[in-house]
Structures are given as C-alpha cells and as structure tokens.
Amino acid sequence: MAEKEKLGNFTREDAPEYEDVLQCMRCGFCLPTCPTFVLTGRERSSPRGRVAMARAVAEGKLPFSEAMKEEAYFCLDCRACTTACPSGVKAGEVMEVCRSQVHQQQPLPKWQAGFRNFILQKMLPDPNMLEISMLPARLYQKLGIQWLVRHSRLLKLGPEWMDKAEGMLPELHPPLRPQLPDxxxxxxxxxxxxxxxxxxxxxxxxxxxxxxxxxxxxxxxxxxxxxxxxxxxxxxxxxxxxxxxxxxxxxxxxxxxxxxxxxxxxxxxxxxxxxxxxxxxxxxxxxxxxxxxxxxxxxxxxxxxxxxQGLRTAGLKPVDKIVTYHEPCHLCHAQGVSRQPRELIKSIPGIDYRELNEASWCCGSAATFSLKYTDESQQILDRKLDNVQLTGAELLVTANPGCHLQLAWGLKQAGMSQEVVHISELLGMATPS
Ligand code: SF4
Ligand code: SF4
Missing domain, CATH: 3.40.50.1860 (Rossmann fold)
Known part of the structure; x- marks a missing residue:
C-alpha cells in the first residue's frame, strides 16, 4: 500500500482529505443550522470557520493550534451542517478526524493517556469487562448509596460534570447481552x-x-x-x-x-x-x-x-397518548432517516401525534460534549425543552441512548412531566405480549 502524502501541518496518519476542506464556497447556508455558531456567534465555531481552519492547516498556513484542538472538540458532530450544505461539505466529519490529530500532535500527559487508552483500547472493546465495570454502579444504586449521595448534596461540591453524570444515570439493571437468546x-x-x-x-x-x-x-x-x-x-x-x-x-x-x-x-x-x-x-x-x-x-x-418492510398493524393495541418525536442527529443528519420514525408512530392506533418544532435540532448531548461543556449543553437543551413544552405531549419519543439520557435528565431538572421513550418502547406498548 503506497504511503499517503503528508498534508500541510497535519500528520500522515488519520488526516482530513484535502478535497473535503476545499469544497466550501463560503455561502453561509450552514450557519443558522449550527448550534455552536448560534450560541457563540463566533465564525471559528461555525462549520464554515472550522473547515477554513482545517484548510489553512492542510495548506501549511496555520499550525495545528490550540484553537484547532478546541474547535475539534467543541463541534457537536451533529452533522446538521451537512444536511444544509449545497456543496456536500462534512464539517462534523472533518472535525472528528481532527480529533485524531489532537492526540498525535498534542499528546496528553502520560497518566491521562494511559487512562484514556485503557478505556478505549481495553475496556470498551471487551464486552465482558464492560459489563463487569457496571457492577459498582448497580451496587451504588441498590445499596441506597445513591439516595444518600443525592440527599447530602455532596456532588454539588465537586465539578459540575460529575454532578450531571451522576444525575443522568438511569435505574440500572443487569446487562441484556448475556440474557438475550442467540x-x-x-x-x-x-x-x-x-x-x-x-x-x-x-x-x-x-x-x-x-x-x-x-x-x-x-x-x-x-x-x-x-x-x-x-x-x-x-x-x-x-x-x-x-x-x-x-x-x-x-x-x-x-x-x-x-x-x-x-x-x-x-x-x-x-x-x-x-x-x-x-x-x-x-x-x-x-x-x-x-x-x-x-x-x-x-x-x-x-x-x-x-x-x-411495512408495519403489520393488525392486532396492534391502541396507545392513547399525546406523542412528539425528537430526531437524533445521528439518525436524521448522519443516516438520512427522518420520515420513517414519524410514519411508524402515526400508524400506531390511538396516538395523537404532535410535530416538534426544530425536531432535528441537537439536544446538546453529543457523546461527552454534555459533560465537557455543561453550560453550552444546557443552553442547547433548554431550547429543545421549550419546544417540547409547546407540543403538550405526554411522551417524548427518540431513538438514541445519548439523547435519551440527556432529555430525561433535562426534563427532570426542569420539573416537566413528559416521559422519554425509545420508538421501540412505543411500538412495544402497542404490540401484544
Ligand atoms: S460549509 Fe457548505 S453551507 Fe457552509 S459555507 Fe461552506 S459551502 Fe456553504
Ligand atoms: S457538526 Fe454540528 S456543531 Fe459541528 S460544525 Fe456542523 S452543525 Fe456545527
């Protein structure tokens, strides 16, 4: 396999493709769709600005700087800009590749790198180890330690992300993988x-x-x-x-x-x-x-x-609920699946479906974004919750665990009564046992 040519100030391994940063014609159609640009009003935190920075690095005009690192991680990778872009620019994906560059060009201190590598290279690829790692969290809930911690407000003394992470934990049960029949x-x-x-x-x-x-x-x-x-x-x-x-x-x-x-x-x-x-x-x-x-x-x-395949609706039980739907970014923008969940929801008997304003606007979860940028994530989430409130829905349907965690946490914090359910749970309610 021929070795790749080095692109400007990117390293050879896992660098963006030059064509991917050349395509932007600076039209600005993406700007109103980008949550981080709308929040900050900063050009460098927009899809256009991020791609321009990556192009300058690719052309050797800019080093792979601290600003480049910040934008690589501040991008939600929500891909809303890709849906909006007439030139097919994939700013989110370019930033995702730039995160590899961060670790090559600005390595973490040794102990942090060791911890990161253990999680990414040992724990996550091993389903058994991953399942065992959840045992302490299950005991923490089962033995009532969670109740004590929450009522003592101990976590308010630590960093905000820790309090939020703990608050987001759903009630844990034994992992499903070993239980599901083959x-x-x-x-x-x-x-x-x-x-x-x-x-x-x-x-x-x-x-x-x-x-x-x-x-x-x-x-x-x-x-x-x-x-x-x-x-x-x-x-x-x-x-x-x-x-x-x-x-x-x-x-x-x-x-x-x-x-x-x-x-x-x-x-x-x-x-x-x-x-x-x-x-x-x-x-x-x-x-x-x-x-x-x-x-x-x-x-x-x-x-x-x-x-x-076509949903077989014969025999489905009515679900008499007012329902709205939040589109996960990685379903609507990354996979182009937008119409199908709505069709399924509407075909369940008894459902009163209410369309959610800005349904495909990110909820602010975006993997670890919600913990790294707690303030910005909260502002993005507040916009989502205001729209949910306007629907008058009882159930907020979604289709991604990250959105599920963030929305359920946000609704609870805001004292709102809507329950978050996955589309499979909604279909499950209509399906006879
Ligand atoms: S990324 Fe796409 S939509 Fe945004 S300015 Fe460039 S060409 Fe226009
Ligand atoms: S992926 Fe999302 S946050 Fe990142 S540049 Fe595009 S619209 Fe903005």
Whole structure:
C-alpha cells in the first residue's frame, strides 16, 4: 500500500482529505443550522470557520493550534451542517478526524493517556469487562448509596460534570447481552431473518429498550439472531480521536455479521447505526470492497427497517397518548432517516401525534460534549425543552441512548412531566405480549 502524502501541518496518519476542506464556497447556508455558531456567534465555531481552519492547516498556513484542538472538540458532530450544505461539505466529519490529530500532535500527559487508552483500547472493546465495570454502579444504586449521595448534596461540591453524570444515570439493571437468546423465533408467519446489533449503552443502560426491539421485530414476523461475540461499534473511539481502534472493531464486527445469513443487520441505537454505515469508508484501505458494500446495505435502524418492510398493524393495541418525536442527529443528519420514525408512530392506533418544532435540532448531548461543556449543553437543551413544552405531549419519543439520557435528565431538572421513550418502547406498548 503506497504511503499517503503528508498534508500541510497535519500528520500522515488519520488526516482530513484535502478535497473535503476545499469544497466550501463560503455561502453561509450552514450557519443558522449550527448550534455552536448560534450560541457563540463566533465564525471559528461555525462549520464554515472550522473547515477554513482545517484548510489553512492542510495548506501549511496555520499550525495545528490550540484553537484547532478546541474547535475539534467543541463541534457537536451533529452533522446538521451537512444536511444544509449545497456543496456536500462534512464539517462534523472533518472535525472528528481532527480529533485524531489532537492526540498525535498534542499528546496528553502520560497518566491521562494511559487512562484514556485503557478505556478505549481495553475496556470498551471487551464486552465482558464492560459489563463487569457496571457492577459498582448497580451496587451504588441498590445499596441506597445513591439516595444518600443525592440527599447530602455532596456532588454539588465537586465539578459540575460529575454532578450531571451522576444525575443522568438511569435505574440500572443487569446487562441484556448475556440474557438475550442467540435466536428468537418470529411470531406468526415469518417474513425474514435479521441480526441484531446491540450497542454498549443500550445493553448496559437501557436493556428494556432492546428487549422491546426484539419483541417488536419478532411480532412483526422476523427471526432475530443476536451474535454474542459482537463488540462496540467504535463510535466512542471516533469521538475521542482513536480511529485505529475503531478500525479493528469494525473489522471484527464486519467478519462476524457477514458470516450470518440474514436479510438485514438491525440496530436500535442511532449512534451505532451511523458508525456501522461508515465502516465502508473507515476500512476502505483494507480492500474487501464488495463485502463492505454488502455490509453497508444491510445496516438498518429499527425504524428504517420496519418502515421499509411495512408495519403489520393488525392486532396492534391502541396507545392513547399525546406523542412528539425528537430526531437524533445521528439518525436524521448522519443516516438520512427522518420520515420513517414519524410514519411508524402515526400508524400506531390511538396516538395523537404532535410535530416538534426544530425536531432535528441537537439536544446538546453529543457523546461527552454534555459533560465537557455543561453550560453550552444546557443552553442547547433548554431550547429543545421549550419546544417540547409547546407540543403538550405526554411522551417524548427518540431513538438514541445519548439523547435519551440527556432529555430525561433535562426534563427532570426542569420539573416537566413528559416521559422519554425509545420508538421501540412505543411500538412495544402497542404490540401484544
Ligand atoms: S460549509 Fe457548505 S453551507 Fe457552509 S459555507 Fe461552506 S459551502 Fe456553504
Ligand atoms: S457538526 Fe454540528 S456543531 Fe459541528 S460544525 Fe456542523 S452543525 Fe456545527
């Protein structure tokens, strides 16, 4: 394989492509869609500004500076700018690649790098270790220590992110991966067979959501196979600038899932779905193009899959609720799945659907953004909650665990009564047991 040419002041490994930073014609269409630009009014925190900075680094006119590092992480990677851009500029993806440059050009102190590498390279790729790591948190809840900590207001003395992280923890249950049968047969007439990609956060924090996904899929006539050797999709690694671990996870998942004879590989996590759909680009230098293209075509978000197959509504129970829908960025902007969840929600009998103003505006979660930039995340979230309030909805439906955590926390803090549910849980309510 020929070595890549060095691009300006980027290192060779995991640098943006020059074409990707050249395409911007500075029209500004993206500006009103970018949450960080709208918040700050700062050009450098806009898609156009970020791409211009990356271009200057690529052309050797700017070093890979502290400002470049800040913008790489301050970008939510929400991809709203990509949806708006007439030139196809992917500012979020360029910033994601720049995070790898941060770790190459401005390495962390040794102990921090060691901790980061342990989490990204040892713990996250090992589902067993990941599941065991949640045991202390479950005990913390079960033994009543959480109650004491919350009532003592001890966490108010520490950094804000710690208080928020603790407040976001949902009630934890044993992880779903070891409990799910390898094969769950279709109910009634079989329409096909799917593999289930069970994301880490879903199995650890929202096992009930994924249990409902399996229930809905089987009641819709699909046999569900859950390979237990599956590993993290690699999204946290992309987010933290470790693309090489993402590639090794991608290769593992690619080989594992492509050995199965299934019609589709379904996930209920928008973040996982977006990353799985990007394996084709991530592994392009490895070859195996046909296999990667076939894999890409099989990856489906659960709502995308059910809408494509046609929801069997006969026998569904009415759900008499007022419902609205928040679009996860990694579903609508990264995967272009926007119409399908609404169609499914509206086809459930009894639902009074209310459209959410700015439904595809980020909720401020964006992986670790909500903990690194607590003030900015709160402002973005407040805008979302104001819109939710206007709908008069009882249920706020979404389709990504990061959004779920952030919205549920925000609603509780604001004293609002709406409950957050995943679209699979909503479909599960309508599905007979
Ligand atoms: S990123 Fe796209 S929308 Fe934004 S200024 Fe450049 S060309 Fe226009
Ligand atoms: S990905 Fe989102 S936060 Fe980042 S530049 Fe684009 S719109 Fe702004």
């Amino acid at each position: 094969v769950v047969p279709a109910v009634g007439e079989q329409r096909g067979r799917v593999a289930f990609f069970l994301g880490c956060i879903m199995t650890l924090m929202y096992p009930e959501v994924s249990r409902q996904t399996v229930k809905v899929l089987t009641h819709q006539g699909f046999e569900v196979i859950t390979p237990k050797d599956q590993k993290c999709c690699g999204a946290p690694h992309l987010n933290e600038g470790d693309r090489s671990t993402t590639r090794s996870l991608a290769q593992h998942n690619l080989d594992l899932f492509m050995a199965l004879e299934v019609d589709a590989i379904v996930t209920d996590c928008a973040g996982c779905g977006a990353t799985l759909k990007e394996y084709e680009e991530l592994l392009e230098e490895v070859g195996e193009h046909d296999k990667l293209t076939a894999f890409r075509s099989k990856i489906k978000d659960v709502s995308e899959f059910l809408a494509e």
